[in-house]
Amino acid sequence: MQQGLSINAMRVGLRYKLVNYGEVYEFEILQRINDNNFLLKDLYTLEQYEIHDLVRFGRGDDFEIREM
Template sequence: MKGIAINTIRVGLVYRLTNFSETFDFEVLEALEEDNFQLKDLHTLERYELNDLIRYGMGEDFEIIELEEGI
């Protein structure tokens, strides 16, 4: 695993998650429970939970990186 650990994600910051060759850019809106967050997709403005993105496991390419706002 590269990048940062899930438990270092902070509300209000912007991140990019890569998993199973899919990439998601999102802002963290709220901490819901341990290692789960309410997210807002930066491209579609859709809201979802982090657990929805990692529901099927973490692939070999799993990575979370912090982005500068205004990508």
Template sequence: MKQLFNIIRVGKQFTLTNYGEVYDFEVVRILPNGKIEVKDLHTLENYLLDDLLKFGKGKDYSLIEK
């Protein structure tokens, strides 16, 4: 999955669509283990990007930089 996220950089904002859900987030930091910490732009909650993809990628999957 790391190859998929080679465009992600700290400070950039993205919109992720997956299984009908849409998430707007900013990349906060990339952890040493390769996990990506993000901040939701609406709730300001921090979480790991892996949490959004733990059920896999749906047919509507897209990751777009804002």
């Protein structure tokens, strides 16, 4: 069961925390690529990647997105 926000409810310029399969990611959304994909900037490493990279192996039981 998904908790928090859905991916398509996220907005450019805002910061989010995503938990999936025990991994925690904190990022800012830089650009909307399409309805279900965004370009992100990791808040700690400053690396840029797409949200699809974080969910490409599926959504775990702990999947959650929260605005920071």
